[in-house]
Amino acid sequence: MFALMAWRNLRQGGRRTTLLGLALAMVTGLLVLLMSLSDGVNDSMIKGATSLAAGHVNVAGFYKATPDEGFPMITETGKVKAVAQEAVAGLATVIDRHRGWSRVVSDAGSIWAALYGVSVEQEQRLLQTLRPARLGDYVEDLDGLDPDAREGDMRDLAEADTAMLFVTQARRLGVRVGDALTIRTETLRGQSNTVDVRIVAVMDDLGLMSNWSIFLPKQTILQLYGLDDDTTGAVMLYLDDIERAPQVMEQLRTAYAEAGFDVMEHDPRPFFAKFQTISGQEWTGQKIDITTWTDEVSFLVWVITAIDSVSALLITILTIIIAVGIMNALWIAVRERTTEIGTLRAIGMSRGRVLAMFLTEALMLGLFGTLIGAVGGALLAVGVDALAIPIPSQAVQAILMNDRLHLVVEPAEVLGVIVGFTVMCGLSALWPAARAANMPPITAIHITE
Template identity: 30%
Template structure:
């Protein structure tokens, strides 16, 4: 084994120009795979950060209340009792926060625009507030009654700035005439990808209760927020559903849909009262999953194309090498080398080329991704799609190892036929090639 490895290394050093070319091919292939996968992983990370900042926790316990079958509101009526069931099961390193959720029409002068309305417990969300990017004003001022923060997208539509007055319109629980509430714009938040339009209104939970006509003690949703703490949200969600049912609550089955999608479906059902819903952050952002799914599909497609090109390129180069090395191979056969040893020799050379080249490409691509992360500004449309104003690149160790394995295995497959052809040569071939 060691003699074959030694012989393979000597052969590679003896054909340096060809080896450098093949190393460049494999390095480029693995570099492209790492770059595309880093982009997909970076966008997924940016999307999760934006979603868990604006809309959702890692796990959400919300509810739907129907005064009569033709009306529905996203609210938990007895939030204190629900909180009592949840708090003992919140994992260590995670926290429980209260958010409100609704839909409102914002107006300023004759201009109107609609958006999801998010309520916040400003006093207890100091850490969450720091994750918002604020263009002007202070989010801490939302603690004052009847105040509003809007995204830059909605601020441009309404033509408002901090200190201006706006009016919020919303449908109260049970239907009837719309409520209207005059509010002061105290902050303008920067865009958070596609959420800049779909979740562009922020108020305090008290302001949201006043606007929607919710009673004191109610809540829109209780969210388990874990940050970097690893938690199996699916298993935790199942456990919370069982606990809530055991406490006498009517809990909806799991569904990969946002609360707005569930609300539209439940509105058609003829029941009254309260139903609770437990959802993950992926459920709540399912309407935006096309972004990460599309980039993942693109990464897989690019990887497959690159691998095919690598296999074809190595196959052609190694086939030519076999012809050029006919005398050498015939001499080795004349000296007693068995056919399987010749196959093993060429396979070792191919695998070495694949491994060294792919490892080099992965290292260079990872370093480049880290250097460019956050340094390349994106056009507005691309920034909205990627949930980031700069190019989000997040190299992942597992994906880097996978790229090395894929390119190395591809190089091995490309070597099979040339190695078999080399093994089929006879000692007489060396004499005929003189």
């Protein structure tokens, strides 16, 4: 009956309850949308990072022929892979890629790019993730070409001296499938070397990282840098559960040390940020560097932090406004129902029960408001994601790490928002509810006599 009283009192609040409930629903909906956006960016980042630049766990390292210069590569690829496969249970895939950094030149322009040398038969994950881009997205002068046509096939990377790049790069280089590029870099011995490659595929962008990632056949990289067959840039491990990455990293650290490898201290930065540190160290030879995917994209985490910070600020302000609104509404209700409170106290309702009655009203309002807002926000997020709305601005694409609006609804987070906001409503009501509970029962009987 007490819940019924709370519910009916809320309904009796009429416009005040409706407006407050709506405000609560809107703030909750907005929070769910912002969280979905943040999760979407996170998802894009994971997808981009773990497709283009890193495995869930990466066994890479540096080779130093002299103390002054380190090269991002490991020798004994076969043995490195074998240790990982033996030490880690729940491995989905193990691949290896060469890494490099070079100038890429076309007839129309040039860019700096990270090179990934791949064996296309290992790259099922990449094949499933990437999609050839529409000509209309990167060819300026279509001249009778179908803008919706998608040219090229990533599997052609099996042929020597080929390259796969992304829309933004193709636009900047003014190239399309079949055109030639010149890759220019320095070998391990400090000599300049170039190779001409043919573009076999131009893929849709996959977040910020596709701006500077170019894929070549492994053999082309070996040739370009003058490396042995048994070398690679990184052995990338994909796990059944990405959440296990930090634990697997620690496990591998022990396994490689026991297998006789010299393992570097954990440094949570991407490999290219470590050159200066490595060059300043005295050692020569091979050291193994084990990282998780988050380490390799740590330079991008600021985007998520920024989105989360802006969301937190916005939601905090709105939450304070709502909390004050709830408090105010409860104050009014307490004032309007002074006689009722006094009557209830006079007929034997305890202070605790009066407190609980007002808290129940606030919690009920909170629960209904947040439930409507959270469900509405989640449905809107799912709808927007399904529409895959293109993002026109490249700057926004870079920030959101996707060329389309991508929102991910995490049910546990939505539930957390509902619980959190409902509790906030209860806390906001504490003061007026305590005031009501402490009201002396004499208020029910006029003391004018």
